[in-house]
Amino acid sequence: MALKIIHEDQHIIVVEKPPKIPSQRDKTGDKDMLTYIGEYLQSKYPETKNPYVGLIQRLDRPVGGVMVFAKTKYANQKLSEQIRLNKMCKVYYAVVCGVPDKEEDTLVDYLKKLSSVNMSKVVPAGTANAKEAILDYQVLETVETKEHGVLTLIKVNLQTGRHHQIRVQLANANLPLWGDNKYNQTFVKQKEWTQIALWAGILTLEHPKTNKNYTFKILPKEQYPYSLFQKF
Template structure:
């Protein structure tokens, strides 16, 4: 598989004149923040700058630092505008796999009102009658159980900060390794939440395209047979 040849290295899933789709490693920022740690946007620009001067690269969506998986970037402004509209119109389909504790049902739809404290970078569920916060909705289906852990397929109907992590934890199904909202684990900068599928219209051809990504061959993903067929 082609890679960015940066530090850290980022696998490239697909690239053409308009798109760059990568596999974000867990622990890497989506974009630069106050820490100065490596981020996807900067590293991918470094990669593109080897073949073009001052490359354009638009970040279409973000993944939390501990989350791995598919990320979509635009290589020109027209593509960025087109894909950003698809995000606003909620026509880009994103599927995540999450490994949780607790006892989630076989499937469900979760609707909450979420409020993000910008000072602490913590998101919380607030009463539905409060003005602060934004509506958040997701659906999930349980794929498999193993040793008191549950593999869920999660689909977002809205895209709120930390949404999957907060909603699942609020219902009693915290994500494995989530040091912020879930189990009392040290900050390992990795947890069992992964973006595994993207479906959208190509910004130039208007054809529907689909990309899928397998889970990593590491604990706790290796506990589940469906993840490594």
């Protein structure tokens, strides 16, 4: 795979993660983004035996979009602190089945991770090991399709980062993601594989060295079902 580099300097490298590539090594052993970045840096700087690559954010394997990696331990520390303090802004584009009741809304739920099946579920507040999950969404456009009925393109701003958060919260709000074979019952029943319609489109961060704000944006306009929509 040829890396699609959006930005690179001495401290960070920002790339487009393709769907189906793991963010980091998982039990499948398939090649992951950390490995691709490391190989790229090794090729670019052959005098460096083991180039440093720090994983700052994680995207679910089926999800594509913008990812930032640290090239130094200092950058890793500074960017990880931004994640911890919720100062890094992550905006996703999702195609959901159905139409939201509101043009804009904030979803607040408590999620519990089910490690045995690699899923999460919404549970009552106070449930052991449950974590608060908050996201904001905005409706961008709605279209009618023959195969799947009404589909809606929404923009999602994550306030927290939980396991499968967007997928679980939207499904719980009766707005399951198109193509999601874990949380959308229509696609769970299908035998053929479909690519989940969730994309990390915008990432805004404070540069770890200059402290300037950077915004990186990639839109999947040519990919189905995003190609059905015009109002990104």
